[in-house]
Amino acid sequence: MERIPILRMGRLLLVTIQVDMHDRLAMTLQDDLTTRIVTDRATGVLIDISALDIVDSFIGRMISNTAAMAKILDARTVVVGMQPAVAITLVELGLTLEGVCTALNVERGIKLLEQGGACT
């Protein structure tokens, strides 16, 4: 079964999205991620989307929902590696990644989660 691997780094979990998301894959990811947050006692989740050229409303909603689920489980979510073109499109389309923090890259994302500071 196709699934996106979740890597553990200390108290953080890292997910790299490389393939086109579809309904079932997104649901599997959310299942796996919520389970791993609990079993690994993770305090933060990093979602790397540097491989994505396009973030449409489906992906946007999937990321928002995942972040909301993580939040209920007391883990913060940071989206990292967004391509400039994706940021432009998101704003132009009026898509907001609600409740999701962003950081330039994994390193800054880790720093953001470790500091525990607020994000927009």
Added chain:
Amino acid sequence: MERIPILRMGRLLLVTIQVDMHDRLAMTLQDDLTTRIVTDRATGVLIDISALDIVDSFIGRMISNTAAMAKILDARTVVVGMQPAVAITLVELGLTLEGVCTALNVERGIKLLEQGGACT
């Protein structure tokens, strides 16, 4: 163009292989990785293969070659997240990941690279 993202974590680079490798993707990855080792002054490369159910001779050779290239550029390579079934198949088929260190997961891989110890 399809490419596998390379994530930077301090002086280490992390590559998560999730998709079926083919010639061009493997070459793109090797090009990108060698370039990034130089530009990011990386001292280690982590290749996560936890998403792979099968490692055939092509993937095996690709990993070995990548490790050899990294070594010339003064970076060590550790393969992490190998599934038990993959380890069994590798030994049964007599495929050796020549010149490649392995570790159970990303965390142990990072530790291995940071300690700078020898590996088999």
